[in-house]
Amino acid sequence: MNNYLRRKITDKLMRALTVFCAIFVLLPLISIFVYVISKGITSINIDFFTQLPKPAGEPGGGMANAIIGSLILTGMASLWAIPAGVLGGVYLSEFSTNKLGTLIRFSADVLSGVPSIVIGIFAYSVWVRPMKSFSALSGAFALGIIMIPTIMRTTEEAIRMVPHDLREASLALGINRFKTTIRIILKTAMPGTITGVMLSIARIFGETAPLLFTAFGNRFWHQGMTQPIAALPLQIFVYAISPFEDWQRQAWAGALVLIGLTFVISLTSRLVTKRKI
Amino acid sequence: MKKLLTIIGGVFISLIIVSGVFAAKLLLINGAGATFPYPIYSKWFYEYAKIDETVNFNYQSIGSGGGIRQISEKTVDFGATDGPMTDEQLQKAGAEIFHLPMVAGAVVLTYNLQEVSNSRSSLRFSPDVVADIFLGKIKKWNDGRIAQDNPGVNLPDKKIVVVHRSDGSGTTFIFVDYLSEISGAWKSKVGKGTSVDWPVGLGGKGNEGVTGLVKQTPGSIGYVELSYAVKNKLPYGDIKNIAGNFITPSLESTTKALDAKVDTMPSDFRVSLVNPSGKDAYPIAGLTWILVYKKQNDKAKGEKIVKFLNWAVTDGQKYAADLLYAPLPNSLITKIQNKISEIQVK
Numbered sequence: 001m002n003n004y005l006r007r008k009i010t011d012k013l014m015r016a017l018t019v020f021c022a023i024f025v026l027l028p029l030i031s032i033f034v035y036v037i038s039k040g041i042t043s044i045n046i047d048f049f050t051q052l053p054k055p056a057g058e059p060g061g062g063m064a065n066a067i068i069g070s071l072i073l074t075g076m077a078s079l080w081a082i083p084a085g086v087l088g089g090v091y092l093s094e095f096s097t098n099k100l101g102t103l104i105r106f107s108a109d110v111l112s113g114v115p116s117i118v119i120g121i122f123a124y125s126v127w128v129r130p131m132k133s134f135s136a137l138s139g140a141f142a143l144g145i146i147m148i149p150t151i152m153r154t155t156e157e158a159i160r161m162v163p164h165d166l167r168e169a170s171l172a173l174g175i176n177r178f179k180t181t182i183r184i185i186l187k188t189a190m191p192g193t194i195t196g197v198m199l200s201i202a203r204i205f206g207e208t209a210p211l212l213f214t215a216f217g218n219r220f221w222h223q224g225m226t227q228p229i230a231a232l233p234l235q236i237f238v239y240a241i242s243p244f245e246d247w248q249r250q251a252w253a254g255a256l257v258l259i260g261l262t263f264v265i266s267l268t269s270r271l272v273t274k275r276k277i
Numbered sequence: 278m279k280k281l282l283t284i285i286g287g288v289f290i291s292l293i294i295v296s297g298v299f300a301a302k303l304l305l306i307n308g309a310g311a312t313f314p315y316p317i318y319s320k321w322f323y324e325y326a327k328i329d330e331t332v333n334f335n336y337q338s339i340g341s342g343g344g345i346r347q348i349s350e351k352t353v354d355f356g357a358t359d360g361p362m363t364d365e366q367l368q369k370a371g372a373e374i375f376h377l378p379m380v381a382g383a384v385v386l387t388y389n390l391q392e393v394s395n396s397r398s399s400l401r402f403s404p405d406v407v408a409d410i411f412l413g414k415i416k417k418w419n420d421g422r423i424a425q426d427n428p429g430v431n432l433p434d435k436k437i438v439v440v441h442r443s444d445g446s447g448t449t450f451i452f453v454d455y456l457s458e459i460s461g462a463w464k465s466k467v468g469k470g471t472s473v474d475w476p477v478g479l480g481g482k483g484n485e486g487v488t489g490l491v492k493q494t495p496g497s498i499g500y501v502e503l504s505y506a507v508k509n510k511l512p513y514g515d516i517k518n519i520a521g522n523f524i525t526p527s528l529e530s531t532t533k534a535l536d537a538k539v540d541t542m543p544s545d546f547r548v549s550l551v552n553p554s555g556k557d558a559y560p561i562a563g564l565t566w567i568l569v570y571k572k573q574n575d576k577a578k579g580e581k582i583v584k585f586l587n588w589a590v591t592d593g594q595k596y597a598a599d600l601l602y603a604p605l606p607n608s609l610i611t612k613i614q615n616k617i618s619e620i621q622v623k
Contacts, residue, residue, distance in 0.1 A: 055320040057508070057600070132351045134307060212339075216307070219322065220333040223305045228335055238338075241485045243508050 033259070040256030043249045048257075053219055053235070059246040063254050065221050069230035070261075072222060073139050073215060074205055081144035082151060082197055086186075089155025089193070094181055105153075112149035119145050120210035128214060136222065136229035139215030143207060147200040154196025158189035191272060198269030202262045208233040232258050304332045306578055306585075310344020310357030311447050312483055313502050314565040316600045317380055318357070321593050325585060332581045340483075342445030342471050348374065348568045354578055356568035359447025360454075360471050361547035373571040375620065376546045377613055378564045379589060380602035381535045383526040384451045385513035385561070387506045388498040389491050390418060392433040401426040401515045401523045404552075404560070408460035410498060411439055412467075413477035418496065426517070433496075440490045440499030443480030445471040451563035452500045455551040459560075500561075503531075504601040520556040530559035531603040539609050546613070562603070572621050579622035586617050 047062045054061030088108075092101055123142035128134055162185050170180040186193070208231075211217075216228035217238065232254055239251035315338040322334040339347075341358040348356030349370040361376055386402060393400060402410075406422050409415045415422060419432040442449045450471045457464040467473050479494075481487040484505045491499045491511060503526050506513045515523040524530045537553035550562040567586065573579025590613050594604040605613070 055323040056316040058320075128352055129350055134352055216309075217337050218305070218335045219319070220303075220305070220326070220335060223303050223333070227305045228307055228337075241483060243485050243488060243505050 040252040043253035057244045066230040066232045066235040070232040076140035077143035081147035085148045085151025088152040092156040093159040108149040117209035124213040134216035134228045135226045137225045142210035142214045143204040150200040151196045155193045158192025162188045202265045306354045308355040309337045309347045309353045311341045311359045312338040313359045341447035359565045360450030376566040380597045383503040383531045383562045385526045387511045387513045403517045404459035435496040438497040439478030455561045458552045518560045524559045531562045533558035534562035
């Protein structure tokens with residue numbers, strides 16, 4: 001009986017501990033949300049979404065150029081990183097030899113652990129310096145590098161989940177390997193792949209460091225792919241450390257918009273993956 | 278699901294096409310550098326966009342060190358700095374770079390001392406006292422030498438916390454240039470540069486960081502650009518100049534410092550304004566320069582840059598006072614305009 005009581009108490013204690021830890025994990029997230037919303041909501045107005053920034057220290061203006069800039073950068077990064085990542089994932093799970101596959105997998109894991117500022121400096125030295133110009137393209141290049149490992153690994157995992165029977169059935173029906181891969185396997189693995197893509201988009205959307213020395217920032221509307229471009233996280237960074245109250249206020253509004261858009265992206269990915277084939 | 282992807286893809290692609298259309302309309306000229314003149318530069322570029330609608334000037338304040346680096350790498354069309362480029366740096370750049378002064382500003386000693394902030398408008402500092410505080414020799418606020426400059430002020434028995442910049446900075450350059458000028462010990466022990474090996478103190482990033490640290494730390498003293506102290510309502514000290522007068526940093530006293538050096542201005546404008554001889558001149562002042570290549574390889578950009586520079590040193594000067602920068606005197610403006618006319622646009 002005594003033993004039973006002790007075990008029961010231990011059980012209760014451990015359960016309480018896990019509940020506490022769960023709350024503890026959620027606490028930062030919730031407090032960030034509450035804090036950013038309370039600080040930012042009052043500064044969000046029509047101007048914020050439609051106006052260009054005002055000169056330093058003057059009240060008013062908005063971040064319209066930065067919001068559009070961020071969307072363009074993310075779009076362009078996706079344009080090259082999604083095909084590269086997905087096809088890389090297909091290669092890893094379907095075609096790779098053991099040795100090469102392990103090497104690629106290991107490289108991808110290392111790459112996903114490289115700090116984003118390092119990727120920014122890399123893009124600066126291989127793109128910006130030879131081209132003698134900061135540009136939207138170099139920013140998209142840096143962001144794309146960050147996206148690839150995530151997309152590749154999740155695609156690979158998703159394809160691994162596709163039952164072998166399906167593959168064999170398709171081949172048995174005389175469908176060639178290419179069509180089997182694209183039409184059957186990749187299609188079945190689509191929800192998982194899309195999750196990976198969405199997660200990587202959500203991640204790069206908030207990246208500041210790789211853009212500092214590539215996209216560089218722009219006070220005006222974007223002017224083509226070979227010119228510097230504004231981005232929301234960059235603008236927030238500049239505004240947040242400025243000594244001007246109005247800019248600090250707008251930085252909070254920018255943070256709120258950034259969190260909101262990232263939230264929408266994550267939510268979309270959840271909705272897409274819920275709809276199983 | 279396919280539909281959703283198509284929509285998302287469609288939106289992105291149309292955005293990219295739209296941006297391509299925009300590209301044809303405007304010429305974008307990029308610059309980077311000093312944070313010290315950022316408020317006035319952003320004002321200028323904002324106003325100038327209204328005057329010449331065919332060109333936009335995009336300026337990113339990444340620090341003087343970054344400005345020198347990027348112009349040397351030719352990744353930007355112009356740079357900006359508050360500490361002139363060294364001969365070595367100029368040589369490395371490969372082509373001739375002009376230093377064009379735009380405005381002058383003051384670096385002020387700001388402090389956080391609740392006990393005295395009510396009794397008097399500002400504390401007074403002799404040059405040797407400033408040097409010894411930053412060398413760590415004067416450790417307490419009630420030190421006899423501080424008290425000597427501030428008769429009647431009840432200084433607290435509190436430790437002095439020195440705050441300096443942690444990053445490469447033109448503001449630092451102006452300040453340590455001054456300390457090297459007035460203190461032999463500083464010159465031999467620490468020297469000058471955009472970042473130095475500080476004997477004591479805490480580091481803050483940017484003028485913003487130092488301002489923040491001083492605000493939060495009772496008993497602290499740091500140096501920031503005048504407008505940062507004013508905008509954040511921090512007190513700042515009067516400094517004794519060569520003539521022996523305690524001078525409050527202001528637009529007027531900075532202009533006086535500039536006036537004192539105009540006649541002896543070297544032809545490349547790389548001059549320090551610290552420790553001027555004028556009787557009412559504030560001793561810790563500095564110029565801020567725009568850096569451009571003498572040979573402009575892009576004709577369209579070169580012409581626009583020349584036009585803008587001429588505007589900045591003439592009509593643009595009227596925006597300086599509001600932002601607490603000292604405008605350039607007329608005699609200097611003529612010299613700068615002559616220099617600008619030497620820029621070759623191919």
